[in-house]
Amino acid sequence: xxxxxxxxxxxxxxxxxxxxxxxxxxxxxxxxxxxxxxxxxxxxxxxxxxxxxxxxxxxxxxxxxxxxxxxxxxxxxxxxxxxxxxxxxxxxxxxxxxxxxxxxxxxxxxxxxxxxxxxxx
Amino acid sequence: xxxxxxxxxxxxxxxxxxxxxxxxxxxxxxxxxxxxxxxxxxxxxxxxxxxxxxxxxxxxxxxxxxxxxxxxxxxxxxxxxxxxxxxxxxxxxxxxxxxxxxxxxxxxxxxxxxxxxxxxxxxxxxxxxx
Numbered sequence: 001x002x003x004x005x006x007x008x009x010x011x012x013x014x015x016x017x018x019x020x021x022x023x024x025x026x027x028x029x030x031x032x033x034x035x036x037x038x039x040x041x042x043x044x045x046x047x048x049x050x051x052x053x054x055x056x057x058x059x060x061x062x063x064x065x066x067x068x069x070x071x072x073x074x075x076x077x078x079x080x081x082x083x084x085x086x087x088x089x090x091x092x093x094x095x096x097x098x099x100x101x102x103x104x105x106x107x108x109x110x111x112x113x114x115x116x117x118x119x120x121x
Numbered sequence: 122x123x124x125x126x127x128x129x130x131x132x133x134x135x136x137x138x139x140x141x142x143x144x145x146x147x148x149x150x151x152x153x154x155x156x157x158x159x160x161x162x163x164x165x166x167x168x169x170x171x172x173x174x175x176x177x178x179x180x181x182x183x184x185x186x187x188x189x190x191x192x193x194x195x196x197x198x199x200x201x202x203x204x205x206x207x208x209x210x211x212x213x214x215x216x217x218x219x220x221x222x223x224x225x226x227x228x229x230x231x232x233x234x235x236x237x238x239x240x241x242x243x244x245x246x247x248x249x250x251x
Contacts, residue, residue: 009174011140015133047125053173103177104188 001119002026005047006036006062007057007080008054016049019108025115033057037065040072046119049111050097051080052088062094078111137182138231144171145227146237149220152213159208163195175223179236186239187226190219193246200250215245 003020007013008031016047017027028043031052040048050058059079068071079092081100084102089100099114150166152159177193179189194216200206226237 004240008170009140009177011133011136011178012174014136053170055167056169092242103180106180 001047001115002028002043002045003115004028004036004040004043004048006030006033006048006050006054006059008032008051012051021083022026023108032061033062033065036062037072039055039065042070043079046069047074048075048077049101049115049117050077060091060095063092067096068078078118087105096119134230135232137178138227141175141178142227144175145220147171147175148216148223149215150250152216152220155208156213159213162202165198165201165208172198172217184226184230184236186243187223187230187236189243190223190246193243193250194219195203196250197246206249212249215249218242219246 001024003025005013005016005020005027007016007029010031011018014033019031020027028045029038032038034057036048036050039045050059051061052072054062057065063077063079066077072090073096076099079089079097079100081089081092082102084108092100098118099112101111131242148171151164151171154164155168158164172191172194176188176195179185179188179191197206197216199211201208206212214221219239222237222239226239229235229237
């Protein structure tokens with residue numbers, strides 16, 4: 001299963017990639033929204049994990065762009081969020097995100113379960 | 122705000138110090154710039170991003186005080202972006218103090234695996250964000 005992780009922070013990118021790869025996923029990464037959209041078109045991932053806070057085009061704009069592309073809009077998206085900014089989660093879901101992960105209480109098993117649940121649909 | 126256990130993440134310490142230090146440098150440079158031009162949206166957004174990333178990394182590395190401090194800084198810049206908060210001289214002074222403390226904390230983490238106590242700074246930052 002191929003995951004595209006759109007996350008600008010190198011440390012977080014390495015951390016989440018490593019955990020996902022250990023669990024058997026194939027992981028591609030992008031460091032900003034534009035690169036993320038480009039890679040999504042190139043590799044057609046099974047799922048996208050997207051940070052909302054990004055340099056340049058933010059996660060909301062990425063979701064907007066995904067939703068207007070006939071091919072890309074079919075890819076399920078999980079967003080990273082901070083619990084205290086629940087309005088961001090609502091906004092992300094309105095723009096097409098199917099689920100979210102709260103970074104403040106991150107648990108890999110939860111992320112893995114959400115990934116598998118979305119891909120099965 | 123809860124943080125995760127780091128027992129599995131020792132290998133990430135060097136990368137954390139490197140990246141967090143880089144973000145902190147961005148914050149300090151940004152603050153210097155805002156002291157003379159507090160309407161520079163690009164700088165404000167970059168500082169929002171930098172504080173967000175130190176917060177995220179600190180959560181993964183189980184440094185909850187650093188994470189909480191940077192969460193509050195992130196929230197301050199989020200509110201500034203949304204025009205809900207102005208950049209005052211008092212805010213710049215406080216952020217300068219906090220950034221100096223973050224510097225010392227990263228050194229402490231590097232040498233002793235121990236973050237600084239940010240209780241006082243967290244209370245002061247909360248006064249701003251309420």
